[in-house]
Amino acid sequence: MTRRARLWVLAAGLLATAAVYAAACTELPGFGGSWHPYGDRAVHAALRQRTANTISSVNFDQRAFDTLGEETVLFASVLGTVVLLRRTRDEKRVAPEPVRVPAALRRYGLLMLPVTLLIGLYVIAHGQLSPGGGFQGGVVAATSLHLLYIAVDYPALERLRPLGLYELADGAGEAAYVLLGAAGLLAGPAYLANVLPLGTFNTLSSGGTVPLLNAAVGIEVTSAVVVLLAHFLAQALEIEGDAEEGRTA
Numbered sequence: 001m002t003r004r005a006r007l008w009v010l011a012a013g014l015l016a017t018a019a020v021y022a023a024a025c026t027e028l029p030g031f032g033g034s035w036h037p038y039g040d041r042a043v044h045a046a047l048r049q050r051t052a053n054t055i056s057s058v059n060f061d062q063r064a065f066d067t068l069g070e071e072t073v074l075f076a077s078v079l080g081t082v083v084l085l086r087r088t089r090d091e092k093r094v095a096p097e098p099v100r101v102p103a104a105l106r107r108y109g110l111l112m113l114p115v116t117l118l119i120g121l122y123v124i125a126h127g128q129l130s131p132g133g134g135f136q137g138g139v140v141a142a143t144s145l146h147l148l149y150i151a152v153d154y155p156a157l158e159r160l161r162p163l164g165l166y167e168l169a170d171g172a173g174e175a176a177y178v179l180l181g182a183a184g185l186l187a188g189p190a191y192l193a194n195v196l197p198l199g200t201f202n203t204l205s206s207g208g209t210v211p212l213l214n215a216a217v218g219i220e221v222t223s224a225v226v227v228l229l230a231h232f233l234a235q236a237l238e239i240e241g242d243a244e245e246g247r248t249a
Contacts, residue, residue: 042054042057042058042062045057045061045062046058046062049194049198049207049208049210050198050200050206050207050208051128051206051207051210052129052201052202052206053127053128053129053130053133055131055133056127056128056133056207056210056214057207057210059133060128060207060209060210060214060217061194061208061210064192065181065191067217068177068181068192071174071177071220071221072174074220074221074224075170075174075220075224077224077228078170078227078228081227081228081231081232082167082227082231085231085234087239091239092239093234093238094238095238096154096155096237096238099153101150101151101152101153105151106151108151109147109148109150109151109152110147110148110151112144112147113144113145113147114144116140116141116143116144116147117141117144117145120137120138120139120140120141120142120143120144120222121137121141122137123137123140124137124138124141124214124218124222125137125204125211125215126204127210127218128204128206128210128211128214129202129203129206133214133217133218134213134215134216134217134219134220135217135218135221137218138218138219138220138221138224138225139221139222139225141218141222142221142222142223142224142225142229143225145157145160145226146229149233154233154237157233161226161230163226163227166223166227166230167223167227169220169222169223170220170223170224170227172219172220173216173218173219173220173221174216174220176212176215176216176219176220177213177216177217177220180192180209180212180213183195183209192209192213194207194208194209194210195208195209196208196212
């Protein structure tokens with residue numbers, strides 16, 4: 001295809017997209033009005049599905065397939081990072097230099113580690129009831145582990161963080177979400193359909209599949225962030241290039 005033909009195809013595509021967008025904008029409610037069709041429908045659907053947190057209802061019930069895509073983006077990012085930051089033949093591992101941590105920082109970090117971890121787990125577990133969920137709670141839970149690196153040292157973090165288990169949990173969280181979607185396809189009308197009993201509104205067991213999907217995302221995000229930071233920290237603190245070998249290669 002010539003350059004002129006590609007430009008004509010591009011122009012036609014842009015015009016078609018602009019026409020569809022303009023047609024969609026004519027159906028939007030006015031700014032500042034009291035009628036918000038998407039918001040009203042999302043709230044009604046959340047109440048019908050007995051999910052107190054409307055945002056979690058939207059993420060894990062009304063558009064759960066989109067959330068699968070978002071989770072997969074993070075999973076793919078971790079996989080790409082692991083491949084790109086793997087140790088090559090001209091690199092070697094060295095023990096990081098010890099760092100002296102002030103006593104006050106050590107005490108504060110060790111005190112906040114279990115508190116932060118508990119908050120992260122609470123946010124994940126209560127995602128269908130209150131603001132938060134698997135994405136937010138997963139980041140908090142993963143951050144809590146790295147308070148040990150700040151408050152003590154890198155070897156202490158390595159002892160608390162068996163990297164292989166977190167890599168396994170990362171894949172397990174992604175697989176759990178996919179399999180829950182398949183269960184909706186087998187037992188219900190569509191992939192990721194909410195087919196479990198909805199439970200009692202505003203309790204931990206409410207929302208049907210929403211708590212399970214939320215937990216799967218929490219496991220995947222927590223593990224993904226831990227694996228990402230592990231490889232970045234290893235690259236910064238442990239892995240050094242062999243200059244002599246690189247010159248002779």
